[in-house]
Amino acid sequence: MTTTTPAPVRTPRPSRQVGRAQARKARKAAARLTPQALARELTEHILDAAAAKAAAAAQATTLAKAQLAEAEVQAWLKDMDARLELIFAHPEQNLGEIEEQLAVSVKEPLRLLAQRAAQVKANAAPCQCPDCHGELRQQRDLSRTICSRFGPLTLWRRYGWCPRCGEWHFPADYALGLGRKAPASPYLQEISALLVSKMPAEQAVLVAERLGLDMSRCGLHQEAHRQGLKAQEWRSGFVGQLDTWEQIQQLASAAAEGPPTQPFVLVIEIDAWDIRERDDWGKTEELRQQGKKPERWHWVYMATVFRLDHRGQTAGQRAVITQRGYAATRLGLEALSAQLYREALARGLGQAQLVLVIADGAIWIWNLAQDRFPQARQRLDLFHAEEHLWAVAHDLYGHGTPEAQAWVTPLLQQVRDDQTVAVISSLTELKPRLLEAQQKKVQTQIEYFQDNAPRMKYKEVLQAREACKQGKATEEQKQLANHPVGSGAIESACRQYQCRFKRTGQFWTTVGDEALMCVETLWRNGRWAQLYPHARSSAALN
């Protein structure tokens, strides 16, 4: 920070109250004037304002270095001293006050510096069309106020007309990463996206305020939505890399670059949950009269993909996956399928020794798995299988009864021993002795086990775990013991998304939920810096 060269002096803008008082005074004075004198007065006023504006523009657009004037630095130091003195005079004020007051004090010098640095950047941007790179015509300067992490910044940008593209362009806005109409700086764009993807906008505004960010003028909610659309555009490009066979081959082998890795298992887990949307809003009565029920609940399809060797335990024995990919969409199965496949390629699908797909019994999941990952081993979530047997037990003998327990225990063991055929025959033998309604229910379960029998292979994993416990495991068993038999990873991911997207009384639009979910997924996938390059310097974001 240099402090010798004087920087341009800012004329402080009058507050709204002062401005109104001045205007009132001017109106009263004008009432006493003759029409000629009034016209002269007004002309002079307009000319003065124009001259002041031109001077400000000239000063800003020639700025070549961002720095604070000596007087500004001194004013800041003085302000800081005064704040600290006040804190020292109050024994009850703690480090919190020091943090708070110093942050407030430093904001104005940082704001001035940011404004000037941005102005220097804007001045350096060539006045060319960003699309065809032709020189812009009818060049002029226009000011604009940006919301930044340090407060509002006023910038002057040279703009012009591109005759070839038939459009006005502000090249400095592109250079600075500013949206065409939205006032948020790139940092505030990022923070809007981050906060609103984690919590409702009305809470986010308050949290931002506590972080020292005034986002009231940004329209946090709208800005987050804009960022969501930007994230979707990025995702389209990312998934669009699957358009040709050659591209897919390239991506599959690309992940293999770098040092050779140990053979690994790639786990894919898939599930869905439902979200409430505001479609046909206000048409409820109309639809009812037509005998239709407005559909408000829609499926959000989700998947997660990770390498088994990226799963470990914390010191507190809690299971953690250090690197994992997510796919989440409200736009249907095709969309999920493409997103998941792209994510799987990025996570080593092309190199995996074994791909394991785990999920509950939903038929669409197995169709998707067959379609996208035909070589993969499929496994039905063990706990879902057990739940289906418990459902029969409760139906026959009542909830939580010893009889239900006695009936289900040998069957649960058969499931764990890969004896699905025995489970099916037990259920089949049971059927003729039941009432018709019960027969139907049992038949449904028989079909469930018949459909999923090839996916119900748990024995070798469970045996391997037992061998590990007894310290008798072979090398192969040590590997096998790690294989998951349940789809807990995707179930917990679904719950985490629901914490944001399925709150009581919450309604979404398809455009809105998809955009924000895309932001959330980008963040979780560790690709945040793709959208916010300035965030690249931050620590791991996943």
Ligand SMILES: [Zn+2]
């Ligand atoms: Zn052009």
